[in-house]
Each structure stands twice: as C-alpha cells, then as structure tokens.
Amino acid sequence: MSDLESFRSATRDWLEANCPASMRLPEREEDMIGGGTRQVYRNPDAKVWLDKMAGRGWTAPAWPTEYGGGGLSSAEHGILQDEMMNIGARTPISGMGFSMIGPTLLDYGTEEQKQTHLPKIVSGEIRWCQGYSEPGAGSDLASLQTRCEDRGDFFQVNGQKIWTSGAQYADWIFTLVRTDPKASKHDGISFVLIDMAQEAVSVKPIKLISGNSPFCETFFDNARCEKFNLVGQLNRGWTVGKRLLQHERSSISGLSGGGRRGRYDALGQLPEIAKQYIGEVNGRIDSPALREDVLINQMNQRAFSLTQRRSMEESQSGGTPTFATSLFKYFGSELGKKRLEIQLELMGTQSLGWDRQSFDDLESALTRTWLRSKAGTIAGGSSEIQLNIIAKRVLGLPD
Amino acid sequence: MxxxxxxxxxxxxxxxxxxxxxxxxxxxxxxxxxxxxxxxxxxxxxxxxxxxxxxxxxxxxxxxxxxxxxxxxxxxxxxxxxxxxxxxxxxxxxxxxxxxxxxxxxxxxxxxxxxxxSGELLLALALEETPHHSPYGAEMAVEQAGGSYVVSGSKKFVLDGHVANKIIVVARSSGKAGDRDGLTLVLVDSGADGVGVTRTIMADSRNAANIEFSKVQGELLGEEGKGADVLDQVLDIGRILLSSEMLGGLQECFERTVEYLKVREQFGVPIGSFQALKHRAAQMFCEVELSKSVVLEALSALDESSDDVAELSSLAKARLNDTYNLVSSEGVQMHGGIGMTDEYEIGFFMKRSRVCEHALGNSAFHRDRYGVLQGY
Missing domain, CATH: 1.10.540.10 (Acyl-CoA dehydrogenase/oxidase, N-terminal domain)
Structure with missing residues (x-):
C-alpha cells in the first residue's frame, strides 16, 4: 500500500471512530462553530468534535505542526477532505482565524507572532475579526483614517471600523491603521493585531436587511496594541493587507476548501426544489423558463467548480495560476446570489415569509440566506472592484 | 480526469x-x-x-x-x-x-x-434534414435490396459534403422522425448513381452541402436499426472537438480585442481605460477561463471513456456556443466601425462562431439535453 493509501485508510478509520453522529448531519448556518471565548456549544457534540480534530491539528490541516497545525501535504489534505465529505462530516470550526489571519501570519508573521497566535486559532480558543472598512473607506480602502501612534512601549489606536463581521463574538482583531498621516495614501498604513479584551475597544452590532446582526461597528478609544503585534514593517501594511484580501476572496468563493460542499447545500438542490414546487412533466421541470434558469445556473456552477479544480492542478503542476483569486471571488459570489434568486422564483411566496411560525425551517432559512447573499458581492472587495483588478492585473488594461 | x-x-x-x-x-x-x-x-x-x-x-x-x-x-x-x-x-x-x-x-x-x-479518403456525415440539429430526426428512408442498402431522400448542412469521397448517411429503417430506434447508418460513395451534391458556401466561407439521394446503393455501417448507438458516441466526439476549435477561435478573438482596447485612442486616452469596456472585458475573461475548463474535462472524459461524456459534451458545447457568441459580438462592437469592415479580420470570428453554434446543436438544444441527462 502506498503512503497515501495507508493515510487514507487510517484517516477513514479515525473519522469513523471519532466523528459523532450528529456532526454528520447537514449543517445549517446557525450550527456553524467559530470558536473563541464567547462561543456557546448548544450541541455538546460540536465541542467534542472540535477538540478531537484540533487535537490532531486537523482544524488547520495544512498548517505546520510546530504551530499546532496538521502538517498535511496538499495530497493528504485532499484525502482528509474527501473522507470527511464521504461521511458528511461537518467542518469542526471555521472563521477568519483559519481563512484570513492564520495564512497571512504564516506568510508575513514573526516567529513570536506565529507561536503566540496560531495554536490558539487551531484549538478554537481565540476567535478573530477583521478591521478593514471604515465609514469613509469602503471600496477605496486605502483612504482609511484610524490613527495609530507610537507611545514608546506600545502603540495607541483611535478611530472607527465598520462591517467588522462577528466582532461581537471575537477576541482579537487584525486591523489596518494609519501610522504616517503625511505619507501618500498607500504608504502610511500598517497592519496590527489588537486584543479586544480592553475597555478602549467597544463594539456595536448593526442590524441588517436579513434581520440578523453579523456585522458591527468597532470603536478604538486610546486602545493599546503591543509593539510585537505589528505584522510586517511599519508603514508597509498595505502589502500585508492585500495578501490577506487574497485569502479572504479565496474563502468567499469557496476556493480554500474547508469542506467541499457548496455553501447553500443545506437549502437543497435547485432541480429537486423545482420539481417539488413547480412540478414535472415527462421528467422535465414543468416551466420551460424556470427550467432554463435552473439549467444555466447549474451548468455555470459545474463549469466554475471545474475551473477551481483546474486552478489547483495548475498550481501543483508548476504553472502559475494567474487568473485565480478575483475570478473566483467575482464569479462565485455572483453565481451564489443568482442561485438564491432562482430558488425564490421556484418557491414563490413560500420563500418570502418572515415569521418562523408559518414557514418551515428551509423556507425561513432561505429568506434570510437570500438577503445575506447580497453581501457576497460587496464584502471583501465588491464585484466591481474584482472586475477592475482583472482588467488591470490580468488583462493589462490601462488606468 | x-x-x-x-x-x-x-x-x-x-x-x-x-x-x-x-x-x-x-x-x-x-x-x-x-x-x-x-x-x-x-x-x-x-x-x-x-x-x-x-x-x-x-x-x-x-x-x-x-x-x-x-x-x-x-x-x-x-x-x-x-x-x-x-x-x-x-x-x-x-x-x-x-x-x-x-x-x-x-x-x-x-x-x-x-x-x-493517409489522407486519401475524405468523409462526411449526412445527418440533418432541417435547419436545426436533430440527432434522431431522420425521415429519409433506407430499404434493403439484395445484399445492399438503398437510400432515398435529402440531407442538409453536410459539412464538407462537397469534397467527400464517401458519405455516411443517417437513414431510417423503421419508426418515425424523432425516434431513437430505427436509425441505420449507410456508407455510400459520393460518385454513386443517384447522388446529387449541391455545395453550400456558408457565412464563415466554409463549406457544407445539400445532398439529394435517389435510390442510392450503399453498404451497412453497424447494425440495422441501431444506428443511434453509434451516432450518440460520434456526435459527442464531434461536439467536444468542435468545442475545442471554438475555444481556439474565441481566445484569439478575445486577445485581439483586448489588444485593440490598449492601442485605440479616443478622447486622448486608450479606450481600454474606460470602465464601461474594462468590466465587460473582465467578465468575458471569466467566461473564457470557464470555457477552457469544460473543454479539457470533456476531452479527458472521451480519452477515459467515462460515464459522463454525454453530459460533459452538452456542458461544453452550450458554454462554448454562448462564449464564442459573446466574445465575437463584443469583439466587433469594441472594434467599432473598423470591426464592420471586411478588410479587418475580427468579423470572421463572428461568422465562424455562428456556424459552429448551429453545427451539432445550439445552446437551447444542449441545455435541454443536459437537463434530461441529469433527470430534470
């Protein structure tokens, strides 16, 4: 048996023995675990599963073992994902620690930063959030104004961030701050890590169109940041910040794996929903127009998944995937948004209920997921920004 | 794959x-x-x-x-x-x-x-009888007479039918147009008695032919009445390889258009600096990349004779139809007036794209087929 084959069989056995039955059921949005000191484990199995996986470093399978990760090769990582998918195992934990700051620290962090922060992400002990956008700095992110001043022993931070997803549950925030107000826009920015467990940091949730409050405003009022938590060089934070955005965009488009199931699978598959709500004639969805919509979306989804796979294969075979991140962010988020619009068309008024008493779980989850999906083409660089990036960086079109 | x-x-x-x-x-x-x-x-x-x-x-x-x-x-x-x-x-x-x-x-x-x-034999497949691709649409009759098979009827849009030495005719030995059963493939010499070939020059300057068959004798290819078993495989091979050709054409057309956006100046700047054009170019780029992936996957599926050749062929052909159509139409539009001239080559891609689109199934055909294969 080759090494990979024995890895596969050992992994399969271990998962079979250790993944609790309730962690093999389809995951709804509210079941997802983000970790951190404020995480409530309504289902105790979720904590058991997290601890077992974290114990092997398999919450961050590809990270080096010296920082608590699984140290798996990409082939082994793929096997782990396959085997988890085979039994329907849930991703034990996810969030910005795994998809954004972790990979960025592996790229740019000091040894001390990696030793301090990465193991606590792996174990689920600490949860992170992102302080990028400001009221006056959205798509034009580099115009950010949150100040960060050198106070000798430490940095002092003042200002306001907005759209800080999950800030009310987070323990730490990675943030872009202005350290040199006199320098040109991109040159006076630094990337710092701030402990949110201090009175000088406050968080105010923002109620969204979905009725939920996944986003917050985060205020810094003479907040303290230890000097060793500056990532990269002073005033060179834009470089670090851009790298993190690539990780973020990959994760929004679903490229970074972490469970290969589609983001909306818990809402069912469009063809089955169409048959259920519209009916069928001779095996075809009984509305040519809606059937065409479903087919276009499904076929685009398949072409998109193949392109994700091709990108991974090209990077493994030594070719440089020059097209990847912005394409996946743009196309993936637009595709997801369109999918939900089609699902609304298929389910009609049953998809637009607001009170949870008169509508079943899937229906009321859909209403909220649909509204929430609108953020997919805004957050992490809007679709328009992604198209600008493709035009400039990939196609070489002039400014 | x-x-x-x-x-x-x-x-x-x-x-x-x-x-x-x-x-x-x-x-x-x-x-x-x-x-x-x-x-x-x-x-x-x-x-x-x-x-x-x-x-x-x-x-x-x-x-x-x-x-x-x-x-x-x-x-x-x-x-x-x-x-x-x-x-x-x-x-x-x-x-x-x-x-x-x-x-x-x-x-x-x-x-x-x-x-x-060795290049000494040129072939053509005579399938269509209407302006729309219809794999099982043959009405043309075939009868067995002695040791040979005799076909009578007419075929349209026979690619390169004007130069072929031998023609494979899709004819019907039983049933009615649209039935999968009852199709029979007959191999005839283009010079045989009763074959009347009319060359049709298409918009892309390539050739097809309308062919009349009047009691033409030929030999059986495959099993009588089971022609669809062969045809299904061959048409999928054709669709996937035609998609490959289309992939080349649309990439060339797209690259030429992007290049033109960089050099053509209006209002004192390259027109490629305008966001109205940038965004459309970037969206086309995404469609082109997705097109590459489906063609590669479909070709691999053919090489590995995998189970999903049929659905991948429809996935590829539908996508390549749409993307070539988009890229070639935008190519002409973004070139402006010069894109409308015969002297400039960009218009050739648009003409070729449309002929390819209708050969072996347009997008409506292939989306419907994909849905049927997937059970919806």
Missing part, C-alpha cells in the same frame, strides 16, 4: 500553433474565399497536415493512426480555431472516422481507417 495537459500534449499544441500560424493563417482563408476555391481548402496544406499525422490522431495505431487520443486532437483543433483554418479535418477525422471506428466491422475498419489516416 486531469485538467492540465501533459508534456506530449503540450508539445503537440506548440507544433500545431506554429503550423497554423505559418501555413494556415487567416489570410489563407480569405484567399480561398476570394479565389472561389473549388475545394474550399488548400490541398497542399492538407497534405502537410496529413504528413504531421493529424488525420489519424484519434485513429488507433492498428489502423494506421497515431492513437494519440482526443485531448491531442482537441489541442490541434484549438489551434486550427485560432487561425480559422480551412481543412477537412473535422468532417473527415472526427465525424467520418468516428462513425467507422465505432460502427464499422473489422473489414471496414481495416480498409477505410488507414486511408483516412
């Missing part, structure tokens, strides 16, 4: 790129058109293509071919698509040879396939 080319396939692609650029540039197609070439392709160039082994890429070595597989043929088709190369490669080596390989008996294979590989 791999989505990257191996070293041999890459070498073949590079060689094909050079050959097409040097020996079959778009100017050759223009010259053939303007000279009213009888064949519609250059016979010397075809002889060189045969010399390179292209006519036999997918034909097994036992029958005189290279046995290099469909991905190999696909990369050659892709490069041919870039220069809008005129040749009987597709009609003969993809459709015609496919029918013989999948439908012929040993004797037919031994006799005919080496002749295809």
């Amino acid at each position: 791999p989505l990257v080319l191996n070293e041999e396939q890459n070498m073949l692609k590079d060689a094909a790129k050079d050959f097409c650029k040097n020996n079959m540039p778009i100017s050759q197609m223009r010259k053939l058109r303007d000279d009213k070439s009888e064949a519609g392709f250059d016979r010397d160039t075809w002889a060189q293509m045969v010399e390179l082994g292209w006519a036999g890429i997918t034909i097994p070595e036992d029958f005189g071919g290279l046995g290099f597989g469909y991905t190999g043929m696909g990369v050659v088709m892709e490069e041919c698509g870039r220069t809008l190369a005129c040749s009987p490669l597709f009609a003969t080596a993809a459709l015609g040879a496919g029918c013989i390989l999948h439908g012929g008996n040993d004797e037919q294979k031994n006799e005919l396939l080496p002749k295809v590989a």
Whole structure:
C-alpha cells in the first residue's frame, strides 16, 4: 500500500471512530462553530468534535505542526477532505482565524507572532475579526483614517471600523491603521493585531436587511496594541493587507476548501426544489423558463467548480495560476446570489415569509440566506472592484 | 480526469500553433474565399497536415493512426480555431472516422481507417434534414435490396459534403422522425448513381452541402436499426472537438480585442481605460477561463471513456456556443466601425462562431439535453 493509501485508510478509520453522529448531519448556518471565548456549544457534540480534530491539528490541516497545525501535504489534505465529505462530516470550526489571519501570519508573521497566535486559532480558543472598512473607506480602502501612534512601549489606536463581521463574538482583531498621516495614501498604513479584551475597544452590532446582526461597528478609544503585534514593517501594511484580501476572496468563493460542499447545500438542490414546487412533466421541470434558469445556473456552477479544480492542478503542476483569486471571488459570489434568486422564483411566496411560525425551517432559512447573499458581492472587495483588478492585473488594461 | 495537459500534449499544441500560424493563417482563408476555391481548402496544406499525422490522431495505431487520443486532437483543433483554418479535418477525422471506428466491422475498419489516416479518403456525415440539429430526426428512408442498402431522400448542412469521397448517411429503417430506434447508418460513395451534391458556401466561407439521394446503393455501417448507438458516441466526439476549435477561435478573438482596447485612442486616452469596456472585458475573461475548463474535462472524459461524456459534451458545447457568441459580438462592437469592415479580420470570428453554434446543436438544444441527462 502506498503512503497515501495507508493515510487514507487510517484517516477513514479515525473519522469513523471519532466523528459523532450528529456532526454528520447537514449543517445549517446557525450550527456553524467559530470558536473563541464567547462561543456557546448548544450541541455538546460540536465541542467534542472540535477538540478531537484540533487535537490532531486537523482544524488547520495544512498548517505546520510546530504551530499546532496538521502538517498535511496538499495530497493528504485532499484525502482528509474527501473522507470527511464521504461521511458528511461537518467542518469542526471555521472563521477568519483559519481563512484570513492564520495564512497571512504564516506568510508575513514573526516567529513570536506565529507561536503566540496560531495554536490558539487551531484549538478554537481565540476567535478573530477583521478591521478593514471604515465609514469613509469602503471600496477605496486605502483612504482609511484610524490613527495609530507610537507611545514608546506600545502603540495607541483611535478611530472607527465598520462591517467588522462577528466582532461581537471575537477576541482579537487584525486591523489596518494609519501610522504616517503625511505619507501618500498607500504608504502610511500598517497592519496590527489588537486584543479586544480592553475597555478602549467597544463594539456595536448593526442590524441588517436579513434581520440578523453579523456585522458591527468597532470603536478604538486610546486602545493599546503591543509593539510585537505589528505584522510586517511599519508603514508597509498595505502589502500585508492585500495578501490577506487574497485569502479572504479565496474563502468567499469557496476556493480554500474547508469542506467541499457548496455553501447553500443545506437549502437543497435547485432541480429537486423545482420539481417539488413547480412540478414535472415527462421528467422535465414543468416551466420551460424556470427550467432554463435552473439549467444555466447549474451548468455555470459545474463549469466554475471545474475551473477551481483546474486552478489547483495548475498550481501543483508548476504553472502559475494567474487568473485565480478575483475570478473566483467575482464569479462565485455572483453565481451564489443568482442561485438564491432562482430558488425564490421556484418557491414563490413560500420563500418570502418572515415569521418562523408559518414557514418551515428551509423556507425561513432561505429568506434570510437570500438577503445575506447580497453581501457576497460587496464584502471583501465588491464585484466591481474584482472586475477592475482583472482588467488591470490580468488583462493589462490601462488606468 | 486531469485538467492540465501533459508534456506530449503540450508539445503537440506548440507544433500545431506554429503550423497554423505559418501555413494556415487567416489570410489563407480569405484567399480561398476570394479565389472561389473549388475545394474550399488548400490541398497542399492538407497534405502537410496529413504528413504531421493529424488525420489519424484519434485513429488507433492498428489502423494506421497515431492513437494519440482526443485531448491531442482537441489541442490541434484549438489551434486550427485560432487561425480559422480551412481543412477537412473535422468532417473527415472526427465525424467520418468516428462513425467507422465505432460502427464499422473489422473489414471496414481495416480498409477505410488507414486511408483516412493517409489522407486519401475524405468523409462526411449526412445527418440533418432541417435547419436545426436533430440527432434522431431522420425521415429519409433506407430499404434493403439484395445484399445492399438503398437510400432515398435529402440531407442538409453536410459539412464538407462537397469534397467527400464517401458519405455516411443517417437513414431510417423503421419508426418515425424523432425516434431513437430505427436509425441505420449507410456508407455510400459520393460518385454513386443517384447522388446529387449541391455545395453550400456558408457565412464563415466554409463549406457544407445539400445532398439529394435517389435510390442510392450503399453498404451497412453497424447494425440495422441501431444506428443511434453509434451516432450518440460520434456526435459527442464531434461536439467536444468542435468545442475545442471554438475555444481556439474565441481566445484569439478575445486577445485581439483586448489588444485593440490598449492601442485605440479616443478622447486622448486608450479606450481600454474606460470602465464601461474594462468590466465587460473582465467578465468575458471569466467566461473564457470557464470555457477552457469544460473543454479539457470533456476531452479527458472521451480519452477515459467515462460515464459522463454525454453530459460533459452538452456542458461544453452550450458554454462554448454562448462564449464564442459573446466574445465575437463584443469583439466587433469594441472594434467599432473598423470591426464592420471586411478588410479587418475580427468579423470572421463572428461568422465562424455562428456556424459552429448551429453545427451539432445550439445552446437551447444542449441545455435541454443536459437537463434530461441529469433527470430534470
């Protein structure tokens, strides 16, 4: 048996023995675990599963073992994902620690930063959030104004961030701050890590169109940041910040794996929903127009998944995937948004209920997921920004 | 199934790129058109293509071919698509040879396939009877008389039917138009009594033919009444290889358009600096990348004879139809007035895209088929 084959069989056995039955059921949005000191484990199995996986470093399978990760090769990582998918195992934990700051620290962090922060992400002990956008700095992110001043022993931070997803549950925030107000826009920015467990940091949730409050405003009022938590060089934070955005965009488009199931699978598959709500004639969805919509979306989804796979294969075979991140962010988020619009068309008024008493779980989850999906083409660089990036960086079109 | 080319396939692609650029540039197609070439392709160039082994890429070595597989043929088709190369490669080596390989008996294979590989035999598939692709739509009758099969009726849009030495006719021995059962493939000589070929020059300056068959005697290819079993396979091969050609054409068209956006100036700046054009170019880029992936996956599926060839062929053909249509229409629009001139080459891609689109199924056909194959 080759090494990979024995890895596969050992992994399969271990998962079979250790993944609790309730962690093999389809995951709804509210079941997802983000970790951190404020995480409530309504289902105790979720904590058991997290601890077992974290114990092997398999919450961050590809990270080096010296920082608590699984140290798996990409082939082994793929096997782990396959085997988890085979039994329907849930991703034990996810969030910005795994998809954004972790990979960025592996790229740019000091040894001390990696030793301090990465193991606590792996174990689920600490949860992170992102302080990028400001009221006056959205798509034009580099115009950010949150100040960060050198106070000798430490940095002092003042200002306001907005759209800080999950800030009310987070323990730490990675943030872009202005350290040199006199320098040109991109040159006076630094990337710092701030402990949110201090009175000088406050968080105010923002109620969204979905009725939920996944986003917050985060205020810094003479907040303290230890000097060793500056990532990269002073005033060179834009470089670090851009790298993190690539990780973020990959994760929004679903490229970074972490469970290969589609983001909306818990809402069912469009063809089955169409048959259920519209009916069928001779095996075809009984509305040519809606059937065409479903087919276009499904076929685009398949072409998109193949392109994700091709990108991974090209990077493994030594070719440089020059097209990847912005394409996946743009196309993936637009595709997801369109999918939900089609699902609304298929389910009609049953998809637009607001009170949870008169509508079943899937229906009321859909209403909220649909509204929430609108953020997919805004957050992490809007679709328009992604198209600008493709035009400039990939196609070489002039400014 | 791999989505990257191996070293041999890459070498073949590079060689094909050079050959097409040097020996079959778009100017050759223009010259053939303007000279009213009888064949519609250059016979010397075809002889060189045969010399390179292209006519036999997918034909097994036992029958005189290279046995290099469909991905190999696909990369050659892709490069041919870039220069809008005129040749009987597709009609003969993809459709015609496919029918013989999948439908012929040993004797037919031994006799005919080496002749295809050596370039001495040109083939055509006579399938359509209406302006729309209809794999099982044949009404044309076939009757058995003595040892031979006799076909009568008319066929449309027979690709390269004006030059083929032999024609594979899809005829009906039982049932009615639309039935999958009852189709029979009959191989006839184009010079046989009762064959009347009318060349039809299409908008892309390539050729097809309307062919009348009046009690034409031919030989059976495959099993009587079971022609659809062969046809299904061959049409999927054809759709996937035509998609490969379209992939080459649309990439060339897209690259030329992006280049034009960088050099054409209006209002004192390159027009490619305008966001209205940038965003459309970036959206096309995404469609082009997705198109590459589906074509590679479909070619691999053919090489591995996997179960999902049929759905991947429809996935590929529908996507390539739409993307080539988009990229070539935008190519003309973004070139502005000069894009409307015959002198400039960008319009040729639009004409070719539409003919390809309707060959072997437009997008509506393939989306419907994909849905049926997926059970909805």
